[in-house]
Amino acid sequence: MLNILSRFVILAIALSLSLPATAQQRVRSGSLRLAGFSASCGPVPTDIMHFGDIAASSGNRIIINPRLFTMPRAQQMFWYTHECGHQILGPSEPDADCWSIQQGRQQGWLNAEELGVLEALVHRLPGDATHVSGPVRAAHMRQCYGS
Numbered sequence: 537m538l539n540i541l542s543r544f545v546i547l548a549i550a551l552s553l554s555l556p557a558t559a560q561q562r563v564r565s566g567s568l569r570l571a572g573f574s575a576s577c578g579p580v581p582t583d584i585m586h587f588g589d590i591a592a593s594s595g596n597r598i599i600i601n602p603r604l605f606t607m608p609r610a611q612q613m614f615w616y617t618h619e620c621g622h623q624i625l626g627p628s629e630p631d632a633d634c635w636s637i638q639q640g641r642q643q644g645w646l647n648a649e650e651l652g653v654l655e656a657l658v659h660r661l662p663g664d665a666t667h668v669s670g671p672v673r674a675a676h677m678r679q680c681y682g683s
Contacts, residue, residue, distance in 0.1 A: 543603070560584065560585040560607055561583070561584040561585070561614060562583055562669060563577070563582045563583075563584060563590075563618075563619075563620055564579055564581050565577065565578065565579050565580055565581055565582075568582050568616075570604070570605070570612040570616055571608070571609035571612045571613065571645075573613060573643075575612075575613065576660060577598060577619075577623055578623070578624075580598055580620065580623050581596075581597050581598075582597065582599070582600060582616075583597055583598070583599045583600075584599075584600055585599060585601070585602075585603055586602065587599065587601055588602065590603060590604055590607075590615050591604060591615040591616060591618065591619045592619060593619040593620075593622035593623055598619045598623065599619075600615070600619075603630065608653065609650070610640065610645060610646050610650035610651070610653065610654055611618075611642060611657065612654075613636075613643075613645045614636050614640060614646070614654055615664060617635070617636040617639050617640065617648035618632045618636040619632070620636075621633075621634075621635035621639075627666070629673075630668070630673075630676055633673065633676060633680065634677070637651070637677050637681050638681075638683070640679055641681060648681070651677070651678070654677070655678060656674075658673050658674045658677060659671055659673075663672065
């Protein structure tokens with residue numbers, strides 16, 4: 537017969553196995569580093585957690601999936617800055633895309649070659665209720681880079 541401590545350990549293990557794998561880390565504003573760049577969105581903190589997308593803006597925070605850290609520099613910065621754009625400009629996807637592209641060009645983390653790689657990635661994305669189709673979105677990003 538198992539003693540009380542053994543039963544407690546078994547119960548704790550069983551409960552931990554049933555919990556979702558959503559380990560979360562809060563990064564205060566100004567402390568996030570993406571591909572060698574300091575990524576900041578004013579006073580907005582960033583939560584790092586596993587979820588169904590690469591990045592999101594929710595309330596007064598930016599959420600990034602740890603997969604973001606495995607992407608090339610321009611993609612890391614684009615997705616983060618896109619979500620920062622939502623914090624600043626609101627829910628418009630085209631506005632957040634354009635703001636991110638313009639910030640990348642001004643800050644030096646996005647050049648014409650990297651934009652081409654980013655466009656190819658976005659070109660393959662399907663549209664949904666809030667995002668236009670990938671080809672339309674990529675063309676808009678190119679236009680924003682030139683303005």
